Amino acid sequence: MSDAESLFERIIAREVPAEIVWESDTVLAFRDINPQAKTHVLVVPKKRFRNVAELAAEPELLADVITAAAKVAELEGITESGYRVVFNTELDAGQTVFHVHAHVLGGEQLGFFGRHSG
Template sequence: MSENCIFCKIVDKQIPASVVYEDDELLCFKDINPSAPVHLLLIPKVHLASLADAGAEHADLLGKMMVRVPQIARDNGLHAGFKTQINTGRGGGQEVFHLHVHVLGTPAPGLD
């Protein structure tokens, strides 16, 4: 855990979040400044500053994140599709330096 990282504080329950999924390694919660009707952030519980900092030792964790995304999306009403986004580094638009996957979409009417 990085003591100045807002996402680490969310993992440690020091800051509240609207959690939609949690297991031993991952946490997913609603973005507080959504840019879509459904805007979720999936993070590893271990602090990893960005995708650029991931190494071979993180392969299983990254794979688990990607495999978990579709189920989280469906569980949150995104049956017709969704967008995933990983901003990496300042030049890539990353604002919080804890790896996170944005899951964005609009629930399709009648498919919930």
């Protein structure tokens, strides 16, 4: 396992510091160290799955991740203005840490999603 693959396990174990926003028995939410929006929080299940397709095998845990994303939006004050929840799956989508995680983005007007066709 590479360092990039084990990074979130190390954050969950408190071996690597992170600014934690919210936590439950099954999920940890912390600020992204390279934010792509004014608010950029990662929501990570404590149990490791490579990507969201693998996480779908445990729908209750997937629901915990989505519920945590909504809680983060509430805590960050972006529920009313709007926010985006993104799962990147594999390299072409921009996944760099292969422990599934949702990006909660907001706090400002977000641009187009993906490659603009026109």
